[in-house]
Amino acid sequence: MRIVVKVGSSSLSSADGGLDLSRLHMLVDALAGARGRGDEVVLVSSGAIATGLSPLGLPARPRDLATQQAAASVGQGLLVARYTERFARHDLVVGQVLLTVDDVVRRTHYRNAYRTLARLLDLGVVPVVNENDTVATGEIRFGDNDRLAALVAHLVHADRLLLLSDVDGLYDGNPANPGASLIPDVYADADLEGLDIARPSASKVGTGGMVTKVEAARIATGAGIPVLLTSAAHVQDALESRPVGTTFHPTGRRRSTRLLWLAHATTGKGTLVLDAGAVRAVVERRASLLPAGVVAVRGAFDSGDPVDLADEAGTVVARGLVNYDATELPQMIGRSTHALAADLGAEYERELVHRDDLVLL
The missing domain is CATH 3.40.1160.10 (Acetylglutamate kinase-like)
Known part of the structure; x- marks a missing residue:
């Protein structure tokens, strides 16, 4: 043993x-x-x-x-x-x-x-x-x-x-x-x-x-x-x-x-507020978080930092490692990855939080 x-x-x-x-x-x-x-x-x-x-x-x-x-x-x-x-x-x-x-x-x-x-x-x-x-x-x-x-x-x-x-x-x-x-x-x-x-x-x-x-x-x-x-x-x-x-x-x-x-030894350095569809995708389907499902960004954080994922009522449902800085996100939220890639470049076709870097709380 x-x-x-x-x-x-x-x-x-x-x-x-x-x-x-x-x-x-x-x-x-x-x-x-x-x-x-x-x-x-x-x-x-x-x-x-x-x-x-x-x-x-x-x-x-x-x-x-x-x-x-x-x-x-x-x-x-x-x-x-x-x-x-x-x-x-x-x-x-x-x-x-x-x-x-x-x-x-x-x-x-x-x-x-x-x-x-x-x-x-x-x-x-x-x-x-x-x-x-x-x-x-x-x-x-x-x-x-x-x-x-x-x-x-x-x-x-x-x-x-x-x-x-x-x-x-x-x-x-x-x-x-x-x-x-x-x-x-x-x-x-x-x-x-x-x-x-x-x-x-x-x-x-x-x-x-x-x-x-x-x-x-x-x-x-x-x-x-x-x-x-x-x-x-x-x-x-x-x-x-x-x-x-x-x-x-x-x-x-x-x-x-x-x-x-991620679940037990960190605190979120910011919050991504998700619409109802994104909450279902993350919680029920264990999917990655895409920019289209985010309605608001709160806090200051850098790429790679842990951030909380919350519903529109403020309940935190998950935590994940974000792929972008907080300053990059306002121009991205609510938009599809294909549209972002066309406007900003191929590097913006990534998920905000990949499902492998995300844990439900």
């Missing part, structure tokens, strides 16, 4: 925000046990920024991106060194893999990331994956490693995704309150109705909360990958398939990682 395990900063940190080696050692020992049973393991680990706080004399996670990146630069090497040292006690080799959004969006990057991870696993290496915080900008960030882990699980064709947190599962209320009950299974979004999952992380060093974990579970289960959410303290039980935490059951089949990213 191929398992992707994601561990958050709060699960690796001490009370003062620094790296807690006892927690890291417990995690590594459990993962090594899974390897000994024949499982392949990919570890998606937060903690680089948290590990860099103490050496830089920072009392808490910085809010500005530049200082976060500086802390990640210092902390990433230290974190991987600790993993390398502990896994070596089990005769296992660690390989560091730092990813940005581009690595799962651009086809050449995606294929290279897949080949690298697959080869590491073939060689018996334990890949330790993290977002490349040192160079990623606000516009090209995953935003949290829960989402990254879900996309990595799809990228490596994982059989299972394990999300480790500082809580032992999904509850029907605040787990700090008496009477809150653990929800052992989630089969569909309907099982989440009425739940308060909007609580932010209680940790001073983490960025995620229950919202990001549920969203990651949606991404993975929508691609056919079961997800278990539990606390890092229960990692041993989780890896041995004992009844702990909350299991999110698959809801869909595997699909393009690029489309998973």
Whole structure:
């Protein structure tokens, strides 16, 4: 079995925000046990920024991106060194893999990331994956490693995704309150109705909360990958398939990682408003979007950017990668591609959004 395990900063940190080696050692020992049973393991680990706080004399996670990146630069090497040292006690080799959004969006990057991870696993290496915080900008960030882990699980064709947190599962209320009950299974979004999952992380060093974990579970289960959410303290039980935490059951089949990213890891940089016929063509026939079906263009965007496709009432029905800049579109909307090619040139005979670059929401 191929398992992707994601561990958050709060699960690796001490009370003062620094790296807690006892927690890291417990995690590594459990993962090594899974390897000994024949499982392949990919570890998606937060903690680089948290590990860099103490050496830089920072009392808490910085809010500005530049200082976060500086802390990640210092902390990433230290974190991987600790993993390398502990896994070596089990005769296992660690390989560091730092990813940005581009690595799962651009086809050449995606294929290279897949080949690298697959080869590491073939060689018996334990890949330790993290977002490349040192160079990623606000516009090209995953935003949290829960989402990254879900996309990595799809990228490596994982059989299972394990999300480790500082809580032992999904509850029907605040787990700090008496009477809150653990929800052992989630089969569909309907099982989440009425739940308060909007609580932010209680940790001073983490960025995620229950919202990001549920969203990651949606991404993975929508691609056919079961997800278990539990606390890092229960990692041993989780890896041995004992009844702990909350299991999110698959809801869909595997699909393009690029489309998973488009649906779950982007926001539209503009909006194309579609007439009723174009909405039916996109939603029901899964057709490409042509200029003739667009009645309005909103926002500023460039060719290749993600844009929302909405009906005339404003309901967003899909998102796609647009083939033209926003400034080019006013002269194109409502016209056929043949007419555009005759007036503006053959390069204007393309779709606004090709169906292969479009996902329904």
